Amino acid sequence: MKKIYVCNDTITGIFSAIYDAWKEGREEKECGIALKGMLEQELFCEYLPVEESIHKEQAVERLIKKHLGGQAYADIWQAALAADRDKGDAIYGTMLAARRLCDSKKIMEHLSHPQVERVFELSRKVGSEAHNYKGFLRFRELSGGILYGGIAPKNRILTCIAPHFADRLPQENWLIHDKTHHMYAVHEAGKEWVLVENERIQEERLGQVSENEQMYASLWTAFCRTISIESRENPRCQMQHLPLRYRPEMTEMAGGV
């Protein structure tokens, strides 16, 4: 009977499921990886809850890095952050496909394989959303001098962008709020950033902006309006590069698209 490993939608969860399936030597057709909360019940399947642990995650990480290489690991890691129900299957399928190649490090070039292609596509989606947010995220200065940035991404990209901002703004206190997945990346000046989940941050304090905030926000909004050349106006082109879903959080777009 087909075995389906059920895990949480986190890197630890997915990698733990892969660990279990891999250890039992399951082939692609005999098993599946499903995410809690996104389960689609099938007939003639056995559902196994996965016991998740950091140990399993690290073992799978080592396995992938050793046999598939660092670049493939980066792709797989990004794919595991995607908002997609079948990402676990795609990753497991890719790992099995790599076994059949004589040079398993070339696996991500094997794009005619459907599961590899899936991982590639998911990774590209996550990567490009993360890249977009590196530009489109807006911080506002709260009354204590803390910078607050809210985002609403489709994929769990917080861990992709936080290192970028930690490197960029090392001497600032900032927090990035992922409103879709209810997570925060928090950075204290001069320290490492941390991921905070399931914790309440006093929402009302986020509304109090600093004295100068309004001034810089309107300077910026005016700048964006002035820089456009009237005789070249092209809202469709603007839409293509800056889709509407990014705009509600953006200072210069607020109050009208």
Added chain:
Amino acid sequence: MGEDTGIQTIGLKQTEKRELDIYEKLHILTDAAKYDVACTSSGVDRRGDGKGMGNCEKAGICHSFSADGRCISLLKILFTNECIYDCKYCVNRVSNDVRRTSFTPDEICRLTMEFYRRNYIEGLFLSSGILKSPDYTMELLYESLYKLRTECHFQGYIHVKAIPGASPELIRKVGFLADRMSVNLELPTAEGLKLLAPHKSRKNILTPMRLVQKERDENSRELALYRQTPKFVPAGQSTQMIIGATPESDYQIMKVTESLYKKFELKRVFYSAFVHVNEDKALPARTDDGPPLLREHRLYQADWLLRYYHFQADELLSEEEPNFNVLFDPKCNWALRHLEYFPVEINRADYEMLLRVPGLGYKSATRIVKARRLGTLDFADLKKLGVVLKRAVYFITCNGKTMYPIKIEEESIARNLLDSREKLPQEVRNLGYRQLSLFDDVRFRENFYEKDLCV
């Protein structure tokens, strides 16, 4: 917004004026800077040092897009719009009656730092009108950058203009603070320049360009020896020229571009469709058509072919056919005229040939080359690789077969391509076959210059 605050400023007390001033200045000096094209923040990778603020990413990051669809990546401003020159195409020419103002280096630092920490921008793009003299202006730019780099510890991207006619020593000093430098070529030929920018000369423009090139060259040799040597203009230099203000043909422009890439090792050449801001008898007559955007688009497409697709300017255009086709992009146009090379077999053709297939980009070509090592590819596989077959389908085979029966013949392929044509402006779409290579500013073609093609 800026206009409103401008009116309010008049009659306000001195104490309140200072804060309003920055709104007004920003409005004036942004408005004056917006015709500069480049807003790229690419070409340099730099980690933060943990103490200051900022880093750079090689690919560049777009932070917003303005209503005209152009990317906003840098705080693009002029230091001052006071200018002693009288360039006929420029909004800031000395004979224009516009409000003039200047930033102070402190104001530039404050705006840059505060914008940057809110993640509005990727860095600063600082240009300027010529205040008093080139050296005087360059000195002010230097002062601003020096403050920004050393006092504010800013490590983000800086693009700065080298002012033609400024002393080599000053340009050198600025180059060690900036990531990218650019000198505007302004117009493709020396005649055009003489006509429209009487105070500028070709020689004055090319001198700083050559200087930056030589300095970069020396710097890279030094860097090979000592890794800690400060970097000179690490993201390279770029330039831009105005398209459609003077009667050069596309062929002339592409030849100039090609020699800029080859002889001056520029990173980018930008084209700026001429926008009517002044009335002057030396400028083309005002029409209702707006700037020649399609022509600009074709030039960028061809520019890409030169830089990434191993094409030569002479392959794309010639004396006999000096302008780009309105209906087909330059690569399609080339392919239609060279059907003897097609169809190309996807599983065997070399990388250079794949690059020449219309519709295949360099990313797709690379993916094809890698993927076919692990198995033969058919049309379904190509789709999975993200290859867009719309245009490519007429020029390729997979395992010896075309996707469906196709006559390899210019007429029929051209007709098929036109059915699925790219989005073209309304006027062009209505054109028939007969007017294939007419351009919106075609009336200029009668007396175009023949000399001084190359820089």
